[in-house]
Amino acid sequence: MKLLFCSHLDDPNEWIPELKKHMPDLEVEVWPTVKNPADIDAILVWLPPAEGGLALFPNLKVIQSLGAGVNQLDLKSLPRHIPLARLVDPGLNVSMRDYCVWAVLRHYRGLDRHAEHQPQKKWVYYIPPPKSAVSVGVMGLGELGGEVAKAVADLGFSVRGWSRSPKTIDRVACFSGLGGLREFASSTDILVCLLPLTPETRGILARPLFEMLPRGAKLINVGRGDHLVEADLIPAIEAGQIASATLDVFSHEPLPQDHPFWTHPKITVTPHVAAFGAAVSAAPVVIENLRRAMAGKRLLNQVDIDRGY
Ligand code: NDP
Numbered sequence: 001m002k003l004l005f006c007s008h009l010d011d012p013n014e015w016i017p018e019l020k021k022h023m024p025d026l027e028v029e030v031w032p033t034v035k036n037p038a039d040i041d042a043i044l045v046w047l048p049p050a051e052g053g054l055a056l057f058p059n060l061k062v063i064q065s066l067g068a069g070v071n072q073l074d075l076k077s078l079p080r081h082i083p084l085a086r087l088v089d090p091g092l093n094v095s096m097r098d099y100c101v102w103a104v105l106r107h108y109r110g111l112d113r114h115a116e117h118q119p120q121k122k123w124v125y126y127i128p129p130p131k132s133a134v135s136v137g138v139m140g141l142g143e144l145g146g147e148v149a150k151a152v153a154d155l156g157f158s159v160r161g162w163s164r165s166p167k168t169i170d171r172v173a174c175f176s177g178l179g180g181l182r183e184f185a186s187s188t189d190i191l192v193c194l195l196p197l198t199p200e201t202r203g204i205l206a207r208p209l210f211e212m213l214p215r216g217a218k219l220i221n222v223g224r225g226d227h228l229v230e231a232d233l234i235p236a237i238e239a240g241q242i243a244s245a246t247l248d249v250f251s252h253e254p255l256p257q258d259h260p261f262w263t264h265p266k267i268t269v270t271p272h273v274a275a276f277g278a279a280v281s282a283a284p285v286v287i288e289n290l291r292r293a294m295a296g297k298r299l300l301n302q303v304d305i306d307r308g309y
């Protein structure tokens with residue numbers, strides 16, 4: 001079987017030995033060095049080739065995303081007969097959980113206020129309310145959102161979650177669908193977005209949702225940049241509706257140099273690093289999917305193209 005590794009972000013020198021550990025006879029080529037595109041059976045991909053896309057490989061049998069999110073693959077353009085799997089990897093879960101715990105605690109403990117006070121040499125106490133009185137609301141209760149909801153519940157916060165289909169999760173008040181959004185949001189003090197980007201979720205972090213939150217809520221967006229209507233955020237902060245935001249993802253990445261988020265005192269910017277997959281933990285799942293594709297079986301974590309995730 002011949003696999004094409006196609007990513008400008010991930011390191012093939014890290015991935016290839018891990019993949020070969022689980023399938024020693026796997027042949028791997030690394031984009032853009034491809035001997036014969038017709039020989040490629042499988043692609044492990046973050047972004048497809050800019051010119052020609054996946055249509056360059058006429059005998060492709062499986063597409064394995066290097067991302068947990070797959071919107072960057074432009075699902076509408078994909079050949080429908082080739083199965084696509086998103087990345088589910090314990091390494092991603094751990095790094096996303098750690099990032100969100102850091103961001104939630106930072107907002108909760110008012111660490112930004114202390115950072116603001118330090119250059120002014122101001123000694124100002126801020127004692128937060130008990131954690132049980134602070135509600136963290138997680139949008140998206142899948143692999144990553146489910147893990148984050150559990151981690152913040154373990155810390156003692158009151159936790160709510162929102163998903164497409166109804167769920168029952170220990171220690172998490174669960175809401176679903178558009179019908180459940182207002183009730184979910186109305187008591188969410190710290191909002192974490194871990195949704196996939198689909199036509200339904202694009203632009204969901206916008207003024208109407210901000211107005212459903214309690215005044216002074218905090219926002220953490222680790223889903224995709226286009227979940228947020230960027231033009232709505234600074235006015236919501238200036239109006240006091242949103243107190244502060246931590247953003248890891250943006251409509252345009254890298255965030256343009258002249259973007260006002262870079263310098264806003266209430267906005268923390270990180271460069272799409274909330275979670276990172278690890279070849280050592282992800283390779284077994286990727287190889288299992290190559291075997292499944294060759295056997296004509298359903299992939300693990302196969303994307304439902306119509307649903308968009
Ligand atoms: P999953 O597919 O496991 O979970 C998605 C969750 O979102 C599910 O609970 C799903 O509901 C819910 N959902 C989907 N559509 C809607 C909707 N219209 N309304 C309400 N809920 C909805 O995804 P993961 O947890 O693995 O990943 C989530 C996202 O995190 C990725 O798509 C990606 O965008 C982002 N991500 C960001 C990273 C970063 O570094 N910043 C790294 C990795 C991922 P249901 O359970 O009912 O299906």
Ligand code: OXD
Binds near residue numbers: 068069087
């Ligand atoms: C992903 C990402 O989707 O890194 O895995 O954003």
